[in-house]
Amino acid sequence: MASLSLSTLTTLWPQIATSYPPGLIEVTITILAQILGFWLPCTLYLAIDLAFPAFSNKHKLQSYRRQPTWAAITHCFQRVLTANLLSTSLQIAFAFATNFQHTLFTITPTYPTPRELIADFAYALLLRELLFYTAHRALHHPKLYSRFHKQHHSFTAPMAFAAQ
Incomplete structure (x- = not known):
């Protein structure tokens, strides 16, 4: 099945x-990466907590009283969804303004070596870590922390949606 999918992608990608347009490909790949790399895993972790609480609680390091409430989880979900929709909307607006012709990605019909x-991959990983560290440090500035970032640190037990 994996080889079938890979062979399909191999023939589809050049098309x-x-x-x-490259901007449309960039927006689509970014949205797919968010769904597959963040929303799906976070939803699965939350589903395990909700569907199998005994199993889930058995594997948690923090006590039950330190776990986030349903209200905190829904608030976090709403904030993350809003932020994600805003950033995606900005990316789409920029792509639209350039008629989807400008992209930061290299998009060619051939595959990279x-x-x-x-x-x-190494460059992107390094750049991501640098940008994340810088943005996170900036959010700890006294003028930004209480308004935007404090809620992220209010989760004393791991909660998947609080990761973003």
């Missing part, structure tokens, strides 16, 4: 890369 893939 996608030449048929659609393994060396390019490893180098780009």
